[in-house]
Amino acid sequence: MRFMVLVKASEESEAGVMPSQEALAEMGKYNEELAEAGVMLAGEGLHPSSRGVRVRFPERKVIDGPFAETKELIAGFWLIQAKSLDEAIEWVKRAPMEQTELEIRQVFEPEDFGEEFTPELREQEERLRAQAADNQ
Amino acid sequence: MAASDAHRAIEAVWRIESPRLIAGLARIVRDVGVAEDLAQDALIAALEQWPKSGVPDNPGAWLMGTAKHRAVDWLRRSKTLERKHQQLGREIEIQQGSAQTDVDAVLDDDIGDDLLRLIFTACHPVLSTEARIALTLRLVGALTTAEIARAFLVSEPTVAQRIVRAKRTLAEARVPFEVPSGREREARLSSVLEVIYAIFNEGYAASAGDDWMRPALCEDALRLGRILAGLAPEQPEVHGLVALMELQASRLRARTGPGGEPILLLDQDRSRWDQLLIRRGLAGLDRAQQLGGALGPYTLQAAIAACHARARRAQDTDWERIVALYDALVQLSPSPVVELNRAVAVAMAFGPAAALPLVDALRAERSLAGYPFLPSVRGDLLAKLDRFEEADEELNRAASLTRNRRERRLLLDRAARCARRSACAERDDRRGAQSPDGRRSA
Numbered sequence: 001m002r003f004m005v006l007v008k009a010s011e012e013s014e015a016g017v018m019p020s021q022e023a024l025a026e027m028g029k030y031n032e033e034l035a036e037a038g039v040m041l042a043g044e045g046l047h048p049s050s051r052g053v054r055v056r057f058p059e060r061k062v063i064d065g066p067f068a069e070t071k072e073l074i075a076g077f078w079l080i081q082a083k084s085l086d087e088a089i090e091w092v093k094r095a096p097m098e099q100t101e102l103e104i105r106q107v108f109e110p111e112d113f114g115e116e117f118t119p120e121l122r123e124q125e126e127r128l129r130a131q132a133a134d135n136q
Numbered sequence: 137m138a139a140s141d142a143h144r145a146i147e148a149v150w151r152i153e154s155p156r157l158i159a160g161l162a163r164i165v166r167d168v169g170v171a172e173d174l175a176q177d178a179l180i181a182a183l184e185q186w187p188k189s190g191v192p193d194n195p196g197a198w199l200m201g202t203a204k205h206r207a208v209d210w211l212r213r214s215k216t217l218e219r220k221h222q223q224l225g226r227e228i229e230i231q232q233g234s235a236q237t238d239v240d241a242v243l244d245d246d247i248g249d250d251l252l253r254l255i256f257t258a259c260h261p262v263l264s265t266e267a268r269i270a271l272t273l274r275l276v277g278a279l280t281t282a283e284i285a286r287a288f289l290v291s292e293p294t295v296a297q298r299i300v301r302a303k304r305t306l307a308e309a310r311v312p313f314e315v316p317s318g319r320e321r322e323a324r325l326s327s328v329l330e331v332i333y334a335i336f337n338e339g340y341a342a343s344a345g346d347d348w349m350r351p352a353l354c355e356d357a358l359r360l361g362r363i364l365a366g367l368a369p370e371q372p373e374v375h376g377l378v379a380l381m382e383l384q385a386s387r388l389r390a391r392t393g394p395g396g397e398p399i400l401l402l403d404q405d406r407s408r409w410d411q412l413l414i415r416r417g418l419a420g421l422d423r424a425q426q427l428g429g430a431l432g433p434y435t436l437q438a439a440i441a442a443c444h445a446r447a448r449r450a451q452d453t454d455w456e457r458i459v460a461l462y463d464a465l466v467q468l469s470p471s472p473v474v475e476l477n478r479a480v481a482v483a484m485a486f487g488p489a490a491a492l493p494l495v496d497a498l499r500a501e502r503s504l505a506g507y508p509f510l511p512s513v514r515g516d517l518l519a520k521l522d523r524f525e526e527a528d529e530e531l532n533r534a535a536s537l538t539r540n541r542r543e544r545r546l547l548l549d550r551a552a553r554c555a556r557r558s559a560c561a562e563r564d565d566r567r568g569a570q571s572p573d574g575r576r577s578a
Contacts, residue, residue, distance in 0.1 A: 001355075036248070037152065038362030041412060081355060086148035090195075109389075125263070 002041065002107035003080050003088040007032040008100055009073035014048045014066065026096035034080065039091060071101075080105070142187035150179055151278040153196045155569075157203060157362075158248035158275055162313050163209045168257055168275060169303030174210060178203035251276070251312050252367040255360075259328040262309045267302035268331045269338075274299055276363070277356050287353045288338065325368070327376050327436060332360050337379050341540075354385050365420075372427040377434030379420030383441035384415035398546050400449040414445045436465045455485035472501040473509075480513055488520040508537035512547060515554070524558035527551075 019027070026083065034040035046052075050066035067073060082088040092102050151165055154175055161171035176252045178199045258271040273279045273287075281299065283290040316324045339353025361378040368374050388407040421442055424435040433441065440461045445452040462478035476498055483491030495514045503512045515530030531551035535544045 036363060036366035038366075039361035041416070047515075055287055081359065082356075083151060084144075084148065086144045087151055090145065107547040 001082060001084070001088075001109065003082060003085070004105050004106065004107055005078040005080060005092055005095075006074050007076040007097075008063070008101040008103065009070050009075040010048070010100055011070060013075040014050070014070050014073065016048045016050070022132075023096070030094065033094070034078070034091065037091075038116050039080050039082060041079040041081055043076070043078040046074060048075075050071050065086075076098075142191065143183065145191050146179070146186055148479050149182075149195045149199075151192065153199055153276045154194070155276050156251055156255065157199055159201060161203055161207055162254060162257070162372060163250050164204075166313050167307055168254065168271075168313065169307055171302070172212065172275060174203050175199070175394070177206050182517055185399050199226075207555065210529070229389075244295075246408045248367055249315070251532035255328055255364060255367070256315050256324055257289055257311060259324070259331045260306060260309075260311050261312060261324070261327050261535060263302050263305055263333070267298055267305070267335060269335055270295055270298045271302045272331050272360065272420055273335065273356065277549070279356065287350060289355075297423065316368045323345070325371060328364065329337045329373060332357050332364065333377060333434070334358065340384060341491070351385075351388055354381070354388065357381060358385060370427070372424040372429060373432040374430055375427070376438050380434050380438035380441055382413045382417035382420060383438060383445050383557050386410040386417060386445060387536065398542055400421060404450075406448060406450070409507065411443070418442055430468075433465060433469045436461055436468065444537050453484070454479055459485050472498055472504045473507070476510060476513060480488040483517055483520075490519040492521065506537055508534045508543070508547070510534075511537065514551070519550075519557075522561070524554045524561060528558055529556040 012118065031040065031043060034043075052065040052067075053065045054065070054067070074089070080088060080091060082091065086121060087103065088104050092104055097101060139293050157175045157178070158168065158171045161174050162168045165171055165174070177208060180203050182195075182199060186192070199408035209562060243355040255276055258275050259268050269288075270284055273284050274281070280286075281292050281295045285295045288295070310501065314449060315321065333375065336357035339345055339350045339355075339423070358378070358381050360383055361374070365374050365378050386409050387401070387404060390404040390406070391399055417438065421435065421438045425431065426436065440458050443461070444452050444456050456462045458481040459478065462474065462481050465474050466478055476495065479491045479498070482494060490516075495510070498504055499514075511530040512534035515534060518530060520526075531547050533556060535547035535551060538544050538547065
């Protein structure tokens with residue numbers, strides 16, 4: 001299973017304050033631990049929302065940052081592979097964080113799509129069958 | 137904290153901590169079986185205490201501290217035992233003397249080397265492949281006996297016994313708890329890689345049972361491979377194997393249709409391939425190649441998988457490069473299975489007529505006698521050459537050889553299609569003979 005771990009923004013991250021050398025080293029160590037356990041698939045930190053934009057649908061209106069509601073903004077993420085949500089929680093508890101919130105969300109796997117997923121694939125299969133028939 | 141929550145948390149901690157715990161203990165007691173028992177004792181202590189006290193801040197250190205006490209007790213007992221044995225004139229080799237310093241050193245030391253020792257020990261050639269797989273999943277992958285049993289469709293007691301026997305064999309053979317050096321290291325590393333890839337393959341193309349794939353097992357193998365790559369980053373073949381597995385796993389969700397039936401590589405919807413795994417796989421392949429030296433068999437196979445991954449559409453596949461890579465692979469590790477795969481690539485690059493003689497030559501191979509892929513490939517080539525009757529026969533033979541129900545279904549479908557076309561061709565032949573202008577169907 002895959003989980004996305006979302007790092008919520010803080011006043012500092014939104015102000016573009018870079019983490020201290022010490023904090024960076026701690027984070028590096030943690031990332032290494034995740035990688036060495038074969039758990040980490042990807043992970044990135046994000047620039048503050050002042051350097052971001054939003055595109056609002058349906059009019060596709062582009063809205064420049066920064067955005068309010070700091071605590072709802074995302075400052076970074078990890079994508080990890082774990083055997084269960086419990087294991088993901090245990091890994092996340094070990095993150096060298098202060099004063100923030102990490103949110104764990106499971107990534108959809110094909111089997112999660114269930115009924116929604118089938119018609120499209122059925123159609124695709126029928127396409128293949130039709131092709132095979134054409135070839136005959 | 138509710139007891140059930142605590143138990144789930146402990147289970148998760150165990151999965152994270154137990155490999156390093158067992159590895160550290162094995163260095164102290166020099167026996168992976170004893171080390172696992174001691175680690176289990178620590179787990180039981182945690183199950184008793186944590187639901188009341190809560191999970192400690194550093195659960196790994198707690199488990200190690202608890203296990204350490206038990207390890208010291210065990211060493212004292214075995215020392216006494218050893219003295220008795222010596223009185224009996226028997227020689228038993230147990231590292232003694234500075235037991236306490238050893239224990240402290242383990243706690244302070246980088247545990248990585250121990251984990252690598254554990255992997256090499258669990259994959260020791262003195263064990264059968266089955267035993268190596270079970271022991272590796274158990275000790276390094278932290279899977280439970282029940283999980284291993286489910287993954288390999290055998291009963292729990294069977295797995296439990298396999299693991300007990302494996303540990304006994306290691307103890308009896310006095311397999312040292314170490315990473316071998318020199319020439320032995322290379323041979324032993326290939327045994328480790330073989331075990332990890334065997335686990336992956338059992339997940340990727342289940343050899344038996346109702347499901348064609350068991351993705352969780354692929355994930356376990358990938359995790360083991362990534363751990364190994366972290367521990368032995370200087371080994372190109374380790375990166376080659378991880379790259380190979382990531383590239384193959386990138387196709388997992390495109391490999392089955394809605395009913396769970398297999399979809400073959402060239403028929404897959406490539407937009408469903410996992411681009412993250414492809415990127416990781418290609419990066420791993422780069423690392424393997426940058427480490428220099430001649431490409432090993434896993435790196436070559438990863439390079440072949442990369443040819444598929446890079447092709448946006450099936451018809452964009454660089455089959456000539458794939459043939460060239462197979463040529464190198466045949467040189468390096470010649471095997472009928474590799475030859476057969478090469479023949480498939482030849483068929484794609486240069487046409488079925490060029491490949492059929494290569495496949496025909498393999499029919500005399502004893503080792504391929506029960507291998508369903510041989511008649512299946514031959515059947516496909518014959519079908520492409522419009523020899524439908526023979527194709528039907530070969531595909532039916534392939535279906536009778538496979539133990540996987542989904543695969544059998546696929547093969548029988550293909551055989552039936554050939555049989556229909558064979559019948560059509562016959563009918564057309566008859567019509568062609570009867571029709572006044574002698575026109576035959578193309």
